[in-house]
Amino acid sequence: MASLDAVVKQVVSKYGNDRTRLMDIITDVQTELGCVSDEAVAQIAKILDLSKVDVEGVITFYHFFTKTPRGKYTVYLNNSAVANMKGRAAIAKAFEDAVGCSFGRTTSDGLIGLYDTSCIGMNDQEPAAIINGVVFTNLTQEKVKEIVTGMKAGKDVKDLVKEYGDGANQSDLIRAMVKNNIMRKGPVLFAPYEQGSAIKAALSKKPEDVIEEIKIANLRGRGGAGFPTGMKWEFCRKAEGAKHYVICNADEGEPGTFKDRVILTELPHMLFEGMAIAGYAVGAQEGIIYLRAEYLYLKKYLEKVLEDLRAKNILGKNIAGKGFDFDIRIQMGAGAYVCGEESALIESAEGKRGEPRNRPPFPVQKGYLGYPTTVNNVETLCCAVRIMLEGGEWFAKMGTAQSKGTKLLSVSGDCQNPGIYEVEFGTTVNTLLEMVGGRTAKAVQVGGPSGTCISKKDFGRRICFDDLATGGSIIIIGPDRDLFEIVHNFMDFFVEESCGWCVPCRAGNVILKQKLEKIMSGKASTKDVQELEDWCKIVKATSRCGLGQTSPNPIYTTIQNFREMYEAKVKKDTDYVSTFDLLAAVEESCKAAGRIPKVEEH
Amino acid sequence: MSKPVVATASLAGCFGCHMSILDIDDRILKLIELVEFNKSPIDDIKTFTKQCDIGLIEGGCCNSENVENLKLFRKNCKILISVGECAIMGGLPAMRNGIPVKECLEEAYLKCPTVDDNIIPNDDELPMILDRVYPCHEIVKIDYFLPGCPPRADLIWEALVALLTGKELELPYEVVKFD
Numbered sequence: 001m002a003s004l005d006a007v008v009k010q011v012v013s014k015y016g017n018d019r020t021r022l023m024d025i026i027t028d029v030q031t032e033l034g035c036v037s038d039e040a041v042a043q044i045a046k047i048l049d050l051s052k053v054d055v056e057g058v059i060t061f062y063h064f065f066t067k068t069p070r071g072k073y074t075v076y077l078n079n080s081a082v083a084n085m086k087g088r089a090a091i092a093k094a095f096e097d098a099v100g101c102s103f104g105r106t107t108s109d110g111l112i113g114l115y116d117t118s119c120i121g122m123n124d125q126e127p128a129a130i131i132n133g134v135v136f137t138n139l140t141q142e143k144v145k146e147i148v149t150g151m152k153a154g155k156d157v158k159d160l161v162k163e164y165g166d167g168a169n170q171s172d173l174i175r176a177m178v179k180n181n182i183m184r185k186g187p188v189l190f191a192p193y194e195q196g197s198a199i200k201a202a203l204s205k206k207p208e209d210v211i212e213e214i215k216i217a218n219l220r221g222r223g224g225a226g227f228p229t230g231m232k233w234e235f236c237r238k239a240e241g242a243k244h245y246v247i248c249n250a251d252e253g254e255p256g257t258f259k260d261r262v263i264l265t266e267l268p269h270m271l272f273e274g275m276a277i278a279g280y281a282v283g284a285q286e287g288i289i290y291l292r293a294e295y296l297y298l299k300k301y302l303e304k305v306l307e308d309l310r311a312k313n314i315l316g317k318n319i320a321g322k323g324f325d326f327d328i329r330i331q332m333g334a335g336a337y338v339c340g341e342e343s344a345l346i347e348s349a350e351g352k353r354g355e356p357r358n359r360p361p362f363p364v365q366k367g368y369l370g371y372p373t374t375v376n377n378v379e380t381l382c383c384a385v386r387i388m389l390e391g392g393e394w395f396a397k398m399g400t401a402q403s404k405g406t407k408l409l410s411v412s413g414d415c416q417n418p419g420i421y422e423v424e425f426g427t428t429v430n431t432l433l434e435m436v437g438g439r440t441a442k443a444v445q446v447g448g449p450s451g452t453c454i455s456k457k458d459f460g461r462r463i464c465f466d467d468l469a470t471g472g473s474i475i476i477i478g479p480d481r482d483l484f485e486i487v488h489n490f491m492d493f494f495v496e497e498s499c500g501w502c503v504p505c506r507a508g509n510v511i512l513k514q515k516l517e518k519i520m521s522g523k524a525s526t527k528d529v530q531e532l533e534d535w536c537k538i539v540k541a542t543s544r545c546g547l548g549q550t551s552p553n554p555i556y557t558t559i560q561n562f563r564e565m566y567e568a569k570v571k572k573d574t575d576y577v578s579t580f581d582l583l584a585a586v587e588e589s590c591k592a593a594g595r596i597p598k599v600e601e602h
Numbered sequence: 603m604s605k606p607v608v609a610t611a612s613l614a615g616c617f618g619c620h621m622s623i624l625d626i627d628d629r630i631l632k633l634i635e636l637v638e639f640n641k642s643p644i645d646d647i648k649t650f651t652k653q654c655d656i657g658l659i660e661g662g663c664c665n666s667e668n669v670e671n672l673k674l675f676r677k678n679c680k681i682l683i684s685v686g687e688c689a690i691m692g693g694l695p696a697m698r699n700g701i702p703v704k705e706c707l708e709e710a711y712l713k714c715p716t717v718d719d720n721i722i723p724n725d726d727e728l729p730m731i732l733d734r735v736y737p738c739h740e741i742v743k744i745d746y747f748l749p750g751c752p753p754r755a756d757l758i759w760e761a762l763v764a765l766l767t768g769k770e771l772e773l774p775y776e777v778v779k780f781d
């Protein structure tokens with residue numbers, strides 16, 4: 001094996017000794033060496049003229065970066081709420097039994113590491129895990145045994161995949177067992193289209209007119225926030241800067257969404273063409289797609305698609321002979337939900353910790369490397385393609401007053417047909433439940449943990465920005481589920497994913513979770529529920545970015561919509577209950593001091 | 603009519619909050635006119651001699667004695683107030699909360715370069731150390747919280763006067779702003 005110094009030097013020079021490519025540098029060093037040790041940190045820092053802390057700060061920020069070895073084979077088992085519904089506990093145990101170590105650890109021989117990870121975008125085929133970048137879905141205890149046997153025999157992880165999914169998942173460059181589960185095709189995303197036709201249509205107009213068409217369509221961002229895309233592009237175009245950038249947000253981190261995964265698998269040409277259209281509209285020649293690390297298995301395939309598009313002159317120089325240049329590079333993430341937030345994403349793409357920026361300035365004013373940047377969701381960019389082909393008016397005929405067109409929903413949980421559904425905006429939850437075979441639901445989580453948990457009385461409401469907004473995550477919760485467990489799982493997620501920058505979110509989510517646990521334990525009073533609700537409001541109102549502003553929602557919306565569940569848990573005859581247990585609290589210190597705890601007189 | 607009775611205690615705190623009570627300056631004379639002190643370091647009364655109206659607690663609970671004391675205050679005071687960050691959240695002492703208590707004890711009594719008898723104190727007379735530092739409201743019911751490290755003298759004064767007179771509490775921004 002090459003020496004550490006040589007590896008680091010070679011990797012860093014591959015990226016032109018450019019500190020803004022630190023994500024890629026760390027990724028490659030880790031791939032070569034298994035981890036990024038103190039020595040490697042020092043070496044990277046030296047060559048890039050950074051402090052060690054700068055490098056270390058980046059490594060420790062991301063879930064998939066590590067300073068200590070996590071095994072020749074590293075298993076990341078998804079711990080999302082839906083994974084739990086689908087039997088994750090038994091799968092985790094099967095791994096532990098077969099491997100011989102517990103989660104959060106690596107075997108003493110350094111062969112296999114077992115780790116938890118947040119939603120990996122496979123909610124429609126859980127339980128699922130990622131092993132050395134390869135995705136394993138619909139895990140059973142049998143499959144786990146086979147996989148572990150294979151790892152112990154030193155096999156290549158790719159060879160442990162026995163069956164392939166449908167569509168492009170079977171292609172040579174993917175070869176994944178992931179299934180698309182496309183359950184309903186709609187006119188915007190899944191209607192046929194001819195590659196290159198949309199960018200040609202765009203290039204035959206002035207950029208301002210492209211923006212105008214998007215405005216006529218009244219296209220709103222599909223990433224969750226629903227900001228009008230035409231307006232965003234116009235701001236970006238008008239912002240001064242030596243260059244402009246287009247970034248596609250393919251971080252898809254909200255638990256329960258996986259629709260971008262399917263677009264990236266089946267419609268990548270459309271997406272990249274959409275980025276070119278955005279580039280033309282805002283005056284950018286460079287695009288970046290920020291791809292979540294969990295989708296690493298798609299990277300080679302996407303690179304090939306980019307090559308094809310260059311060969312067809314849909315990307316590259318002088319596109320379609322119209323004098324417009326545009327190209328795209330792939331930026332890999334490394335596991336951090338907050339990097340889906342656009343300013344955190346930009347920080348990350350610049351090789352830093354993915355901490356959200358203060359705004360203003362907004363990314364459209366000062367984004368990637370300080371240049372005006374439009375950040376758009378995968379689906380939004382695909383919509384732009386269809387709008388170029390069919391026109392804004394056609395698009396605006398579908399949907400509701402504030403939400404035009406269709407929405408791609410990722411449906412998972414307790415239903416017969418999990419998968420993706422392209423439905424017109426304004427579809428009611430009831431209609432959707434009918435469609436997916438989930439009529440028995442007692443609750444539906446619309447928009448993922450950061451969204452809203454609704455009860456039966458609200459199933460008549462519509463999925464659209466005017467009513468129930470969603471970036472696409474729909475989790476169906478059946479009649480027998482313990483909703484508390486699900487809410488608790490969501491709070492675990494936010495505690496884990498808070499970037500820690502601001503106190504209300506860093507400490508507040510921990511407090512919320514502890515208070516929830518108090519209620520779950522049955523040792524709480526009505527006042528605790530009131531306090532919990534108050535804390536939700538504080539965290540929402542005082543957090544710095546969208547993560548903390550929405551992280552109390554699992555608790556907040558269930559208190560609103562399932563109050564009876566909370567009331568059933570609390571003691572009504574008192575306004576204060578303590579969970580403090582003196583004997584338990586002194587046990588460890590007395591043991592350390594070799595004394596026998598005496599608590600009678602207390 | 604007899605004067606309202608106030609008691610105070612410093613648990614796992616630094617006495618900074620008590621110093622802040624003294625920081626009300628000459629208003630302390632007014633305070634003495636307004637209230638009578640019972641168990642408190644201010645007058646050095648060690649045990650409760652009567653039922654009190656208001657108890658002011660500085661510091662959280664890091665050992666069994668703190669717990670006992672806090673429970674005693676709850677029993678003997680009509681209104682109990684957490685004064686300062688340590689009482690409300692655990693404060694500085696709670697920095698140990700992320701570290702297993704065994705490790706803390708070993709570091710302090712076994713590995714520390716300035717100790718030489720190398721024993722973790724184990725006399726039964728000593729309070730037992732808790733696994734972590736607890737905020738007061740996790741152990742007993744707390745009625746009010748006065749934030750700050752320490753809370754400003756003005757805040758303590760205003761709060762006491764409001765409680766004693768039933769007047770609305772006035773909290774100008776400067777009094778509750780902490781950076």
Ligand SMILES: Cc1cc2nc3c(=O)[nH]c(=O)nc-3n(C[C@H](O)[C@H](O)[C@H](O)COP(=O)(O)O)c2cc1C
Pocket residue numbers: 220221222223224225226227229249250251252253254337338339340341342343375376377378380381545546547
């Ligand atoms: C914590 C957090 C996570 C987010 N995750 C994503 C994501 O995974 N994908 C996405 O497109 N937008 C995500 N967003 C929204 C982005 O900040 C941004 O609004 C969006 O990418 C803009 O694209 P759009 O206008 O096309 O929706 C997230 C926002 C927050 C606050």
Ligand code: SF4
Pocket residue numbers: 338356497498499500501502503505506543544545546547548549
């Ligand atoms: S709200 Fe949470 S994620 Fe956002 S900046 Fe604050 S700590 Fe970070």
Ligand code: SF4
Pocket residue numbers: 614615616617618619620660661685686687688689693694750751752753
């Ligand atoms: S809150 Fe501050 S001043 Fe008061 S006891 Fe704690 S550390 Fe001391």
